[in-house]
Amino acid sequence: MPTFEESLKRTAGEINNRISELLPQPDGPEARVIEAMRYAMEAPGKRLRPFLIVQSGRLFGIETEKMNRVAVALECVHTFSLIHDDLPCMDDDDLRRGRPTVHKAFDEATAVLAGDALLAFAFELLGSERTHQDPFVRCELVTHMSKAVGAHGMIGGQMIDLSIQTLPQDIPTITRLQRLKTGALFAFACESGAIMGRAGRDSRHALDAYAHDLGLAFQIADDILDVEGSSEELGKAAQKDDDAGKATFISILGLDRAKAQAQMLADQAKCHLDMFDERADLLREAADFVVKRRN
Amino acid sequence: MPTFEESLKRTAGEINNRISELLPQPDGPEARVIEAMRYAMEAPGKRLRPFLIVQSGRLFGIETEKMNRVAVALECVHTFSLIHDDLPCMDDDDLRRGRPTVHKAFDEATAVLAGDALLAFAFELLGSERTHQDPFVRCELVTHMSKAVGAHGMIGGQMIDLSIQTLPQDIPTITRLQRLKTGALFAFACESGAIMGRAGRDSRHALDAYAHDLGLAFQIADDILDVEGSSEELGKAAQKDDDAGKATFISILGLDRAKAQAQMLADQAKCHLDMFDERADLLREAADFVVKRRN
Numbered sequence: 001m002p003t004f005e006e007s008l009k010r011t012a013g014e015i016n017n018r019i020s021e022l023l024p025q026p027d028g029p030e031a032r033v034i035e036a037m038r039y040a041m042e043a044p045g046k047r048l049r050p051f052l053i054v055q056s057g058r059l060f061g062i063e064t065e066k067m068n069r070v071a072v073a074l075e076c077v078h079t080f081s082l083i084h085d086d087l088p089c090m091d092d093d094d095l096r097r098g099r100p101t102v103h104k105a106f107d108e109a110t111a112v113l114a115g116d117a118l119l120a121f122a123f124e125l126l127g128s129e130r131t132h133q134d135p136f137v138r139c140e141l142v143t144h145m146s147k148a149v150g151a152h153g154m155i156g157g158q159m160i161d162l163s164i165q166t167l168p169q170d171i172p173t174i175t176r177l178q179r180l181k182t183g184a185l186f187a188f189a190c191e192s193g194a195i196m197g198r199a200g201r202d203s204r205h206a207l208d209a210y211a212h213d214l215g216l217a218f219q220i221a222d223d224i225l226d227v228e229g230s231s232e233e234l235g236k237a238a239q240k241d242d243d244a245g246k247a248t249f250i251s252i253l254g255l256d257r258a259k260a261q262a263q264m265l266a267d268q269a270k271c272h273l274d275m276f277d278e279r280a281d282l283l284r285e286a287a288d289f290v291v292k293r294r295n
Numbered sequence: 296m297p298t299f300e301e302s303l304k305r306t307a308g309e310i311n312n313r314i315s316e317l318l319p320q321p322d323g324p325e326a327r328v329i330e331a332m333r334y335a336m337e338a339p340g341k342r343l344r345p346f347l348i349v350q351s352g353r354l355f356g357i358e359t360e361k362m363n364r365v366a367v368a369l370e371c372v373h374t375f376s377l378i379h380d381d382l383p384c385m386d387d388d389d390l391r392r393g394r395p396t397v398h399k400a401f402d403e404a405t406a407v408l409a410g411d412a413l414l415a416f417a418f419e420l421l422g423s424e425r426t427h428q429d430p431f432v433r434c435e436l437v438t439h440m441s442k443a444v445g446a447h448g449m450i451g452g453q454m455i456d457l458s459i460q461t462l463p464q465d466i467p468t469i470t471r472l473q474r475l476k477t478g479a480l481f482a483f484a485c486e487s488g489a490i491m492g493r494a495g496r497d498s499r500h501a502l503d504a505y506a507h508d509l510g511l512a513f514q515i516a517d518d519i520l521d522v523e524g525s526s527e528e529l530g531k532a533a534q535k536d537d538d539a540g541k542a543t544f545i546s547i548l549g550l551d552r553a554k555a556q557a558q559m560l561a562d563q564a565k566c567h568l569d570m571f572d573e574r575a576d577l578l579r580e581a582a583d584f585v586v587k588r589r590n
Contacts, residue, residue, distance in 0.1 A: 029462050029471065030451030037446060084411060089403035108384035109457050112407065116379060116414065117446040123418045124441035127434045135430035142422035142437050150419065151332060151412040156325030162404050167324050176324065 004285040011054050012047040015075065018068050022125065024117075036106045036114035037121075040079045043097040048218075048290070049074050052189040055283050056207060059276055060197025069131045070141065070192050076122040077149055078185060083115040085158060119149070132196060140195050148188040157181025161246075169247035175216065182222075183215035190214070190283075206272050210283065213269035218290040220262040223248040227255065229295065262291045299580040306349050307342040310370065313363050317420065319412075331401045331409035332416075335374050338392040343513075343585070344369050347484040350578050351502060354571055355492025364426045365436065365487050371417040372444055373480060378410040380453060414444070427491060435490050443483040452476025456541075464542035470511065477517075478510035485509070485578075501567050505578065508564035513585040515557040518543040522550065524590065557586045 002010065019041050026034040050071030057067035086093040086101040087108065094104050103111035125131060126141040147153055157180030160167065167173050190211035194204045227250055250258045266287040273280040297305065314336050321329040345366035352362035381388040381396040382403065389399050398406035420426060421436040442448055452475030455462065462468050485506035489499045522545055545553045561582040568575040 024446045028447065028451065029458070029468065030446060030454040030475065032458060033451060033454040034446045080411075084407055087404075087407065089407065109382075110454070112379055112382065112384065113450050113454055113457075116375075116411070116444075117450045119411065119414055120441045120444040120448075120450065121446070123437055124445065127437035127441065129434075135434045138434045139422045139424075139430045139437075142418055142434075146415045146419035146422065149411075149415040151319045151325060151329045151416070152323065153415075155408050155412045155415065156323065156328060159325040159328040159405070159408055162408075163324070163327060173324065180325065 004282060004289060007282055008046065008048070008051050008289070011051045011071075012045070014064070014068060015047045015050045015071055016042070018072050019075065022069070022072050024121070032106070032110055033113045033117055036102050036110045037118055039105060040083050040102050040114060041075065041118070043099055045075075045097055046293075046295075047071075047075065048286070049078055049185060049189045052186065052211075052214075052283070052286065053192050055280075055286070056190050056193030057196055058193065058282075059203070059279050060193050060199050062193055062196045066131060066196065067193065069125055069128075070196070073122040073125040073131075073141075073145070074185060074189055074192075076118040076125070077145065077154075080115040080118040080122075081154055081158070081185075083111050083118070087111060090158070090162065134198075137196060137198065141192065144188055144191065144195060148184040153180055153184035154182075157184065164246060169252070171249075171252060174247060174249060174252065178216055178219040179212065182219045183212055186215035186218070187211040202275065206275055210269050210272040210287075213265045213272065214287055214290060217262045217265035217269060217287065220249045220258050220265070221291045221293065223250050224255065224258060224262070225293075225295065266291045299577060299584060302577055303341065303343070303346050303584070306346045306366075307340070309359070309363060310342045310345045310366055311337070313367050314370065317364070317367050319416070327401070327405055328408045328412055331397050331405045332413050334400060335378050335397050335409060336370065336413070338394055340370075340392055341588075341590075342366075342370065343581075344373055344480060344484045347481065347506075347509075347578070347581065348487050350575075350581070351485050351488030352491055353488065353577075354498070354502075354574050355488050355494050357488055357491045361426060361491065362488065364420055364423075365491070368417040368420040368426075368436075368440070369480060369484055369487075371413040371420070372440065372449075375410040375413040375417075376449055376453070376480075378406050378413070382406060385453070385457065429493075432491060432493065436487065439483055439486065439490060443479040448475055448479035449477075452479065459541060464547070466544075466547060469542060469544060469547065473511055473514040474507065477514045478507055481510035481513070482506040497570065501570055505564050505567040505582075508560045508567065509582055509585060512557045512560035512564060512582065515544045515553050515560070516586045516588065518545050519550065519553060519557070520588075520590065561586045 023038055024034050053071040053074060054064055054067045082096060083102045085091050086096055087103055093101055102114055123142055126145060127138055132138050149155060157177055160177040161181060187208055190207040191204055194207055269287040270284045273283055318333055318336060319329050348366040348369060349359055349362045377391060378397045380386050381391055382398055388396055397409055418437055421440060422433055427433050444450060452472055455472040456476060482503055485502040486499055489502055548556060564582040565579045568578055
């Protein structure tokens with residue numbers, strides 16, 4: 001039996017290959033934007049969201065090959081959000097995944113366009129017949145993804161993050177911020193298997209609840225890493241939040257209570273998987289992984 | 296019989312109402328991004344692309360109500376592109392449709408996010424059951440739209456526009472630029488009726504050819520307006536291209552030949568509609584309109 005880390009690495013390797021195959025080719029006078037898309041997508045990453053997608057498909061017997069296409073689509077959306085969030089007018093970051101951010105390696109205009117094109121491309125992948133033979137399923141992927149991304153999803157979360165200084169700095173606000181900013185894509189990832197497998201409401205609710213707790217645990221762990229980790233380990237600037245005076249789970253709860261909260265959420269996430277058999281074991285391990293990871 | 300201008304105005308009025316109904320509500324701490332989306336979408340516009348969509352649906356007997364949803368989706372995409380193109384790192388425009396651009400009325404970060412959210416929302420609309428009962432048709436709308444928007448579509452066109460100084464300043468390059476930047480969405484607009492009506496290949500080819508000529512005629516007319524019009528009439532900065540030393544159809548062909556070329560393309564566009572009966576009359580008139588308009 002491969003360990004959790006080996007499974008995660010294996011999925012990352014497969015996804016990296018699929019990214020390279022599926023993304024548009026850098027042809028024509030517009031090649032520069034595609035080079036920027038590929039630069040951002042080919043940066044080394046844990047590929048945790050793709051892993052959740054593949055594992056959620058496994059619960060319903062969906063071939064990895066099909067789930068990989070959904071995973072590449074989600075990774076396009078995740079990468080689009082990183083490119084735009086790193087822009088000077090947003091978080092103004094120079095380093096991402098250990099390399100210069102897209103607007104540093106190319107330029108700001110190309111970074112905006114590369115993000116835009118990755119978002120559009122995600123929907124091209126989901127709408128394609130090769131992703132699922134049933135167009136009803138493909139439409140469901142499209143509408144769920146667009147809601148997860150949109151103004152009341154991930155983008156809304158980034159909007160809250162940018163206006164956090166003007167909002168009450170309390171746990172409900174921070175929870176809503178993270179539920180949208182990180183949680184919405186986690187929820188899409190975990191539900192995608194249920195959509196592909198046309199699973200019933202109970203499975204979907206269970207996976208949604210799992211994703212919600214997992215996303216919050218992931219985010220608190222991120223805040224802890226931001227305080228405890230070095231930029232070298234993280235591959236991006238450390239202690240950004242503290243420097244910016246941003247409210248986080250740690251600034252409100254303190255480090256010890258934040259750590260306990262992350263572990264509690266990870267344990268709770270696992271409980272939501274009780275209705276699934278041992279095919280959910282890697283999702284159970286994923287919950288521990290998100291709070292124990294070092295980057 | 297209403298005149299062409301009356302029909303265009305009527306569609307614009309209907310689309311404005313649908314925009315107001317369909318866009319997300321500005322709720323929650325993320326409301327700011329939705330206010331920016333609505334600000335940009337509610338700016339007065341000719342709504343020419345929506346008009347093309349409604350008229351292309353008419354050729355195949357599709358209810359205006361259904362086509363209006365596709366039209367709002369396309370207008371979201373068009374508006375997203377305007378918001379991002381106006382950003383300081385792109386064309387750096389302060390005025391659009393006679394009002395401050397989104398990054399001026401709000402701020403740059405909100406403008407980036409509002410554009411992103413409009414793009415995502417377009418796919419939510421297209422994927423929804425209310426747009427068409429057949430999920431196969433909805434998937435076709437999604438994949439055609441994403442290609443029209445993407446790296447080898449509108450976004451690729453903007454990439455070429457930004458790098459035009461490094462490319463050969465000739466008619467093939469300018470034609471490719473405009474074919475992607477303006478033409479791709481025109482083509483989607485004109486083909487959408489055929490997709491919704493599950494029309495055959497001949498109709499689709501005819502509408503694609505019509506859209507291609509119409510888009511180029513529209514763009515040359517835009518270049519002429521940029522030279523001859525005032526900022527007041529245009530509702531945006533005039534003579535931008537000339538000031539920026541950008542190659543346009545006019546800088547290459549001269550004003551008189553550019554005008555003749557635009558009219559020739561409009562006439563040619565009409566010829567592609569020969570297979571359609573009088574239901575295509577407003578599309579025929581649209582070809583003359585794009586070269587005769589004053590803004």
